[in-house]
Amino acid sequence: MSECQHVADLPRPEISPLNETCLGCLESGSHHVQLRLCLVCGHVGCCDSSQHRHASQHFRDTGHPVMRTFEEGETWRWCFVDGSIV
Template sequence: MATCSHLDQVVLLEPAQPVAGCEECLRTGGRWVHLRMCQTCGQIGCCDSSPNRHASKHALEESHPILRSVEPGEHWSWCVIDEVAFELRPGA
């Protein structure tokens, strides 16, 4: 079973509320499908199903490996380097 080797880099588990949308799409007039949050710096970006894939681009450009879903009711994270999904909840 694959595991994430970057868990020591998780800093932020919960997004600041409210999440208005993908930060870059809001600046440029883009659109998104689902939102992801960088668990190193908290930047909100659009998912890989979105036209611009801002969350993954940010993660790779900044070497911030872990993104989490900020969709209501979802608690999973994704390591873009190890390509593995996992659940990480505050206080767990």
């Protein structure tokens, strides 16, 4: 994994999640496949394999560039701007 400028600009220490699940999915009555955590503000959204893709929508709405998996045992991060794992 390589570092990108967006990772370097993230808050330190890592931000805490605002929720334990995707509130957008709860509100719409749908179910998530996996969860993602915004590393700028702590928003929890569903992945792009989920019906509504709330994590990607959060990026489009806010411009927050980096999220990480919010799945137990996984640690990878994704930069929406660079389109790569970081």
